Amino acid sequence: MSHDSVESDLPDSQGIARLIAAAGIHDDRDLVTRMVETAIGLGVDAPGRLDLKISTAALEEMRAAFRLFAPFSGVKKVTIFGSARTKQQDALYRQTTEVASALAAEGWMVVTGAGPGIMQAAVEGAGPDKSIGVSIRLPFEEHPDASVQEDPNVVTMKYFFTRKLMLVKESSGFICLPGGFGTLDEMFELLTLQQTGKAEPVPIVLLDAPGGTHWKGLARFVDEQLVPSGVIAPDDFERVLITDSVDAAAAEITGFWRNYDSLRWVGDLLVLRLRHEPTDDELSSLNERFGDFAVDGAIRRVEPLRAERQDDDKVLLPRLALRLEPHHVGDLFRLIGAVNALPSAV
Known part of the structure; x- marks a missing residue:
């Protein structure tokens, strides 16, 4: 059967409209129609089964995350990034707990990757009622304590790209604690979205341990390597606050929305x-x-x-x-x- 003959057997726009109406969908029917048409078109294209599995899982994961976030749509949120390997006795753990607690006291919710380390510290600081977790299934990393894993405000995802979407999409501020490749990846993506204008302006804080030099080292690299080479503008990194003060970090997040x-x-x-x-x-x-x-x-x-x-x-x-x-x-x-x-x- 030819591609053209297959397309001729597809539901027409009226058939899709009847399907959507039968499902009880009233709002944004134009966008739902486009999704249905795209799903059918994807099947007509006959991609490999893996492509279909990726597309299906991504849409299912986004639906689950949208449903999790929906009840909190009117609440300001801050996403906290950091290493899953940070121990409870680490000064960074205490910094995270304190800044999450300070922001929760101001009415903010904390969004994390729902893992151990810095993510668990943020949940402990904000409290379970003021926390939302977007977890990732990994085969080898440690898991957070049972109290965090069993939190009803947690959704688990298979793909990093859908998880990163939800860690960024809903938040009005970001705090990054020192971490490894994953934390740096998340931080640089935030800066890229800001630099290119693909995301609205938001406050970004790089919070270190008292006296820490992790983020100051990054700032030196930016000043000594990236700016002189012309690959970024001199002021691209100025939009970021580097601090080891919990009070300054919380004030930067809340103050950005004082009037704007x-x-x-x-x-x-x-x-x-x-x-x-x-x-x-x-x-x-x-x-x-x-x-x-x-x-x-x-x-x-x-x-x-x-x-x-x-x-x-x-x-x-x-x-x-x-x-x-x-x-x-x-x-x-x-x-x-x-x-x-x-x-x-x-």
């Missing part, structure tokens, strides 16, 4: 949504400092744009807008920091 709420691109216009509207004098000061970030040299107050109103996208918040010069994307952190430091926001 979110951003949205509407065409070539960047819209910053704020909690507090700046005064005329404050807006003038922002333009003096950051007006050159804008193509036309101006940061302006705006009402919710049509696209935002259509999506009911935070329409009650005050906003600033500018047409951002492309080479200033990395400077967004400076502008957000200035917005958070406005007297009207304190």
